[in-house]
Each structure stands twice: as structure tokens, then as C-alpha cells.
Amino acid sequence: MNDIGLLGLGVMGQSLALNIANKGYNVSVFNITSDLTRTFMETRAKDRNIFPFYDIKSFVESLSKPRKIFLMIVAGQPVDEMIQKLIPYLDKGDLIIDGGNSYYKDTTRRLKELKEKGILYLGVGVSGGESGALNGPSLMPGGTIEAYDLVKDILLKISAQTESGPCCAYVGNDSAGHFVKMLHNGIEYGMMQAISEVYDILRKVLKLSTNEIAEIFEEWNRGELNSFLIEISHKLMRHIDKSTGKPTLELILDKAGQKGTGKWTAEAALELGIPTPSLNAAVEGRIITFFKEDRTKLSRKIQKKYPDLTLDKEKIIEELKNALLFSNFILFSQGLWLMSEASKVYGYNIRISDVLKIWKGGCIIRAKMLDFYREIVDEKDDNSNLLNNEKSIKFLMEKIESVKYITNVAREYYIPMLIHNTALDYFLSMTEENLPANLIQAQRDFFGAHTYSRIDMEGTFHTIWE
Structure with missing residues (x-):
């Protein structure tokens, strides 16, 4: 009997199956399109401890109990349809793992539906693309701890490894795994x-060639801005x-998908009700x-x-580096605050420090x-948005003039x-004691009698303005 089944042999599914097999596990594989399974077995999976099946019944029956089935298929209706096809062959205590980019509310619904049948379910965020799936992805499993424990050893072994340990940890209850993966992608949109x-700015203001910009990015990648996205x-x-x-970059049409x-x-x-204007702007940017x-x-x-300006090339490059550090910090600030609030509202019990380690x-x-x-999150203050910390304020204030300078240069050049x-x-809004919302509240009270609070006395007030 095989240790785990993987259903869905697209690029990610194939790579994940190979990764699991490389860690010493026997893997059953199945794909709706049989030709894809055969091709996979004749090429990438040849001479591996990967075993093909061409119908769901034999695929499920090939697995040791409690059965563990990893779905790597398109999110949405295909997941629901595949679950229905699997259910007749599953026993109580068996586990279905959804490794796709499923909507977290769908995961919550599926967890409840399968719980009624005695079947366990994990929503696992998988990040890293084809290379990550093959060599070690970041894994964000959410669901019951009982379900996680069934595949804990496998997930820890196949995940990416850093000096801080495996890039996998139990994220939290219910649909926490898919919520965290969704948020990961939201931050990813912003960083990109x-x-x-x-x-x-580098190509239009400084008129640098693509190769010259590559040299700047490569240099940045050796310092604080080191990241996968700067590297690629x-x-x-x-x-x-x-x-x-x-x-090739110069030949690509400027229309971004999502x-x-x-x-x-x-x-x-x-x-x-959590402010994430930069995460939202990233989505709007793609739409535009x-x-x-x-x-x-x-x-x-x-x-x-x-x-008609005399531009200091080195100054602009340095200011751009600082502005990018500032903006990346704010993207994570907004994202982690949203994660913290979701954890409270949905009862996820997410440990933000663990998520940052996974990433x-x-x-x-x-x-x-x-x-x-x-480091900021692990300190004692309430750092759900990273801002309530002296190190954070110092870091951002050291770079705020760079952001102001760069955004002004950008405006000058349209x-x-x-x-x-x-x-x-x-950042300016979150660090401003007196925002002009008093005028908004007065306007709301004027046209809709929505009332307002006062700064000098307790209670709720309404004014007859005319």
C-alpha cells in the first residue's frame, strides 16, 4: 500500500509528486486525463517510487489507511466535483488535502460538509511555483490539528528548509491555511x-538600459532588499x-494578468474593516x-x-532603494494586520511569527x-500591524524622505x-492624531442625521444645521 496519493498532474502536481517520492515515500498518482499520467510515468516519473492509476477507485484503494489524498487541481468547482467523486471510496478518518489556491470561504464550507461524513480535510497553501513544488515549497496547512498530524511528517520533509527550520507549520483552525496563502498572494501583488x-523610474527618468537596471537590482539583492522577486x-x-x-522584457505587452x-x-x-490601501492599489494597478x-x-x-532638471543618478538610485524598503514594510504591515484580525474573527489562532518563518x-x-x-512581532507590544514598535518607527522615518522625494520626482515625470x-x-494617516474625519461626520449628520461624537463630552449628538 502506498503512503499518499496525489491527484492532478499539472506542472505543480507533477513536481510535488516527485518531491514526495524523493523523500522516500511511495506515491500513487491519478489524473483525469490518462494520457498525461502515461506521459509523466514515461518521462519525469520513470524509475521513481511513483505508481500510476487510471480510475479513482483503484487509486483510492492503493493507499494505506487512513488514506491521504493531495488534490493539486484548479480551484473552485473542480475541487467540489472531485470531492464528490472521491467520497464513495473513502472511509471515516481518511484525509483530503487541497493544495490549490482555493477561496478560504469555500474551504470552510468543505470542512463542514466533510466533517459530517467523518472525513478529514486540510486546506494547504502552497507557494513557490514549479521549482518550489519540486525542491521545497512554503506550505501553509490549516484545518484540524488531527488532520495535520496525519501528514505532518511528509509536509515537513518536502517543504523548503532554512536556518530557521522547515518552511511549514500548522497555521491554524478551519480555513486558516488558504486565508494565509491568499494574503501571501496579496502581498506578492504589492511587492511586484x-x-x-x-x-x-529607472528607465523613464534616468533613461537607463534594461541591462543597467539589471545591474542595480543585482546589487540591491546583495543587501537589505534581498528577495526572490528582486533576484528573478x-x-x-x-x-x-x-x-x-x-x-525579452522590452517585447512583453504591458497587460498584467491575475x-x-x-x-x-x-x-x-x-x-x-482593516485598512489595506496599498494591497488594494496593487489589484487596481493590474486592472488598469x-x-x-x-x-x-x-x-x-x-x-x-x-x-528641466539636473538629475543626480546616484541619489535617485539610493532614494529608490530606500523607498522600496519603506513600501515593502508597509505592504507587510497591512497584510499582517489583516491576518491578525481574521484570526480573531474566524477563530484561526494564527501565530504570525510562525507564518513569517514559513515564508x-x-x-x-x-x-x-x-x-x-x-523580530518586531515577537516583541511584547501589540505588533499585529508592525507599527507599534520603536524599531519600526525608526526604520520608516529614516526612509520617509526618500519616499517623498521619489513620489515627487514621479509626479514631475507623469x-x-x-x-x-x-x-x-x-503611514501618514496612521501616525496622524487629527484626521479631517470631523468634517465627514458633520456632513453625514447634515444630510442623513447620522449623529457624531464630540471631543469635549461623552454621548452621541445631532445638530439641526439649518
């Missing part, structure tokens, strides 16, 4: 947008298109890119008057700065900086 904004950015900038001899996790993050923030024709037409109607290796948002964020602007405004 922030990097692209910096790239835009300088690598992809050096890729040359064989047919034209030009950098699969929904960023939007879900923004929706969750609005639902839970989609309207290429509209942008092209409008750009031809605008007469841009560029400033240190294998995943897309892994970065050197994660150790600093974790360059949008959605992440950097919202990060700055968020």
Missing part, C-alpha cells in the same frame, strides 16, 4: 507592483530574445493595465511638460526583511506610483 514602479527581476532583465536580439487572490485579499480587508487601448488613446491627448524559504515573497518583521503613494499616505 512596487518593483515595477521603481523599474519605471535582475535575471529576467538579462534574457535576450533570440529572434530580435533585444531584451487569478483572483489579490482581489479576494482586498474584499476580505473591506469585509473585516488591462485597458491598453484606452491608455494608448488617452496618452496621445495629453501634452506632458517635463521639468522565509520556498515561496514567492521570501525576503531578507522577514527576519526583521519577525509616472504613476500606486504602491509608493498609498504606502506613504497610509
Whole structure:
């Protein structure tokens, strides 16, 4: 009997199956399309302890009890349909693991439905792409501790390994795993947008070549900005298109796709009442890119008057580095605050420090700065948003002038900086004692009798304004 079954042999599923087999486990595999299973067995899985099956019944029966089945299929309805196909062959105590980017509320529903049948369910966030799945992903399992314990050893062994330990830990109750993965992706959207904004300044203001920008990013990757996204950015900038001899990056249409996790993050923030303007702006930024024709037409109607400035190249590069550090900090600040609130409202019991450790290796948002964020979270103050800490304030205030400078330069050159602007405004708002909401409350009371509170006495008040 085999140790675990993996269902879904797309790129991620194949890589994960190989990873599990490489760690000494016997793996049963199944895919709806039999040809894909055969091809996999004849190529990548040849001579491995991976065993193919071509119908669900024999696939399930090949597993030792309690059975453990890892789904690596498209999120949404396909997961529900596959669960229904599996149920007739499962016994009480068997476990289904969903490793896709499932919506966390779907995971909550599936957990309840399967619990009624005595079947265990884990929602596991998997980050790292094809390479991570094969060599060690970041894994974010959520559900019951009973379910996690069934596959704990496997998950710990196949996850990425860092000096802090395996990049896998029990995240929390219910749909915590998929919520954390959704939030990971929301932060990922923001980091990618922030990097692209910096790239835009370097090419449009300083007029640097793609290769020159690659050299700057490579240098940054040796310091505080070290991260997976900065690393791949300088690598992809050096890729040359064989047919034209030009950098491939310069030939890519500026329309960014998305699969929904960023939007879900923004929706969750609005639902839970946590301010995440920079995470939201990253989603809006991608949406704006989609309207290429509209942008092209409008750009031809605008007469841009560029400033006659003498630019200090080295100063701008240094200020950009500091601005990017500032914005990345704010992205994590907003994301972790949202995670903390969700943990309270949904009873997840998430340990934010553990999540930051999980993100240190294998995943897309892994970065050197994660150790600093974790250090802040581990201190005694309430640091759910990272800001309530002297180290945080010192770090951000040392870089705030850089953000102000860069966003002003961007405006002079008509360059949008959605992440950097919202990060700055968020920080200014969160550190301002007196915001102009008193006028908003007066307006609301004027037209809707919504009432207001006063600063000089207790109670709720309404004024007849006319």
C-alpha cells in the first residue's frame, strides 16, 4: 500500500509528486486525463517510487489507511466535483488535502460538509511555483490539528528548509491555511507592483538600459532588499530574445494578468474593516493595465511638460532603494494586520511569527526583511500591524524622505506610483492624531442625521444645521 496519493498532474502536481517520492515515500498518482499520467510515468516519473492509476477507485484503494489524498487541481468547482467523486471510496478518518489556491470561504464550507461524513480535510497553501513544488515549497496547512498530524511528517520533509527550520507549520483552525496563502498572494501583488514602479523610474527618468537596471537590482539583492522577486527581476532583465536580439522584457505587452487572490485579499480587508490601501492599489494597478487601448488613446491627448532638471543618478538610485524598503514594510504591515484580525474573527489562532518563518524559504515573497518583521512581532507590544514598535518607527522615518522625494520626482515625470503613494499616505494617516474625519461626520449628520461624537463630552449628538 502506498503512503499518499496525489491527484492532478499539472506542472505543480507533477513536481510535488516527485518531491514526495524523493523523500522516500511511495506515491500513487491519478489524473483525469490518462494520457498525461502515461506521459509523466514515461518521462519525469520513470524509475521513481511513483505508481500510476487510471480510475479513482483503484487509486483510492492503493493507499494505506487512513488514506491521504493531495488534490493539486484548479480551484473552485473542480475541487467540489472531485470531492464528490472521491467520497464513495473513502472511509471515516481518511484525509483530503487541497493544495490549490482555493477561496478560504469555500474551504470552510468543505470542512463542514466533510466533517459530517467523518472525513478529514486540510486546506494547504502552497507557494513557490514549479521549482518550489519540486525542491521545497512554503506550505501553509490549516484545518484540524488531527488532520495535520496525519501528514505532518511528509509536509515537513518536502517543504523548503532554512536556518530557521522547515518552511511549514500548522497555521491554524478551519480555513486558516488558504486565508494565509491568499494574503501571501496579496502581498506578492504589492511587492511586484512596487518593483515595477521603481523599474519605471529607472528607465523613464534616468533613461537607463534594461541591462543597467539589471545591474542595480543585482546589487540591491546583495543587501537589505534581498528577495526572490528582486533576484528573478535582475535575471529576467538579462534574457535576450533570440529572434530580435533585444531584451525579452522590452517585447512583453504591458497587460498584467491575475487569478483572483489579490482581489479576494482586498474584499476580505473591506469585509473585516482593516485598512489595506496599498494591497488594494496593487489589484487596481493590474486592472488598469488591462485597458491598453484606452491608455494608448488617452496618452496621445495629453501634452506632458517635463521639468528641466539636473538629475543626480546616484541619489535617485539610493532614494529608490530606500523607498522600496519603506513600501515593502508597509505592504507587510497591512497584510499582517489583516491576518491578525481574521484570526480573531474566524477563530484561526494564527501565530504570525510562525507564518513569517514559513515564508522565509520556498515561496514567492521570501525576503531578507522577514527576519526583521519577525523580530518586531515577537516583541511584547501589540505588533499585529508592525507599527507599534520603536524599531519600526525608526526604520520608516529614516526612509520617509526618500519616499517623498521619489513620489515627487514621479509626479514631475507623469509616472504613476500606486504602491509608493498609498504606502506613504497610509503611514501618514496612521501616525496622524487629527484626521479631517470631523468634517465627514458633520456632513453625514447634515444630510442623513447620522449623529457624531464630540471631543469635549461623552454621548452621541445631532445638530439641526439649518
